[in-house]
Amino acid sequence: MDTIKILVADDMEAHRRRLERMIRMEPDFEWLGSLDNGASTVASAKQCHPDIILMDIEMESKFAGIEAAKAIHEQLPDTKIIVLTVHEDDNIVFAAFQTGIVDYMIKSASREEIIEGIRSAYTDDSPIRPMIAKKLRNELVRVKKTESKLMAALNIISTLTPSEIEILKLLSQSYGRKEIATMRSVEMETIKKQINGILKKFDKQRTKDVVKLVNELNIFEMTGNLN
Structure with missing residues (x-):
């Protein structure tokens, strides 16, 4: 079984801890750590080459996650980025997908949905979710x-x-x-x-x-x- 290396970027500590608990419970997931801003996430991704990044959008700035996703994809095109956010605004959704992200979920998504989303992203099989459709x-x-x-x-x-x-x-x-x-x-x-x-x-x-x-x-x- 392949090990899926995962990095998390979110400025909310409670959400980072929730994601860490989820990830550590899965035998095929490897927790690489978490960051609370986009700039540090870009730097960390360059060092540890994650398979998956769970990325918040609004961190040190309103569009920090989008800017970080763009920078990461320019340097690490094989890294899959899943956006986990509270934003459902059309312009933000489309801006995020333009950076090359593979999935877009709301932070309140269930544990099962997030875990499934990670595995689907890793196998290049991410769904078009009803909200996005x-x-x-x-x-x-x-x-x-x-x-x-x-x-x-x-x-x-x-x-x-x-x-x-x-x-x-x-x-x-x-x-x-x-x-x-x-x-x-x-x-x-x-x-x-x-x-x-x-x-x-x-x-x-x-x-x-x-x-x-x-x-x-x-x-x-x-x-x-x-x-």
Whole structure:
């Protein structure tokens, strides 16, 4: 039977002790020790080359565990990292998986679930847990909707004149009509007509609705200068 070498990173002493008790009870697990911060975990991992690291996210900083996981995977790509945390926020979950972690569990998970998660990670058979699967489904739906809105917006923007694009850029940067007229050295009435043209093409009644759409989709950040 292979021995699975395990390192723990968590700033809560009670949780470190709980995990230590679990790990020491399993004959095929080897306890390598525990750390209370991300920086020390990176250094320790480089020395002892664990098979598995149980990693908290929020330690000396809010994302210390994520930063540590990224650093460890760059140097020890074969080490499997399981996140054990209280955080269920979508952005944190996705940021953690982007570092290459293999599993994500809540700290209140049962002893059996954690032990099984360690063995599954060691054999490259970590499951996609229901919480993660739900988040992934929701994210796929969100991305699809955003993609549709983005393509529709880009199609509209492709019909704008260079002047209308410049005005839309300035509107998205929170400049008012009077400011835009001054900046472009044109009459206020000209700006009003051009904005009305933009509204008509977007099929919107209010300027702020167009600006909100453009900013939410980060149109100008992605496309750069369109004129």
